[in-house]
Amino acid sequence: MWKVEQSEDCFSLQMPATRSSIDRADDRFTAFLQERRFPTDSFALRLLLRESLLNAVDHGGRQDPCACVSFTCTADRGGMTLQVRDPGPGFNWREQGTDIDHLQEGGRGLALMRLYSDNLQFNDAGNQVTMYISYKFPPESDRYTLGSSKTERIEHDDAHPGQPNPDAVPGR
């Protein structure tokens, strides 16, 4: 189920809905960020990746290794768009408050995603989240050219048995 693809301005992966997969996804994404040297806060991007994947794995995928979670990061000259989709039915994000009890154990993942992104939106169902972080390249920079290269498949691992089966995953 593991699949990682990247080009000059895009990184995408599909992974099983397990917590250990989040570490592996972070490692691949961190390598992509280091190679591309985007002028942005890599800690914030890694945190957004981790928190959005964690929600997708725990709530949408129910930590089912046969469920598939997808992540896409697309960069342009103005910033990066991160998107995570899970196979669950979603949740009612409209009823999620912004206040949290700071000594409560759980419930701070979404708060972190809001704090570390410039914009955060869910789709209607609530099983896809899109976050945006803006940045600026130095004016003299000519390193970055939009849409400059073909997509490169860097990892394709079908070692995990089974295919994603959204119907088998209980709701959030």
Added chain:
Amino acid sequence: MTTHTQDNQTLTLYPEGKITAANADAFRQELLEHVQAGRIHLTIDLSRVDIIDSKGLAVFIVCYKTVSEKGGSLAVIADNNDFRNLFHVMRLDKHFSVRSSRESEKTP
């Protein structure tokens, strides 16, 4: 995890790598075992840590609550600005000390 014991009640811990959803339960268990053994004044030095997520932060909260109930204390040493900012935006530095190693040396 490397530890350094100052006395029977005081311990500095040096976790390594990631403190995230994948290993948060094990990290929590190790901390609570120290507290149960009477080491209620804990300092956690993050100099060897690469990343912390919300599940990792939750372990610090549990640890803080547990040592506080026993009359102990929790302090975090983080030279990494990202880590200090993470504890700050979550307002955890209002409950326990989160300092750089230089600040810790000045005000033990």
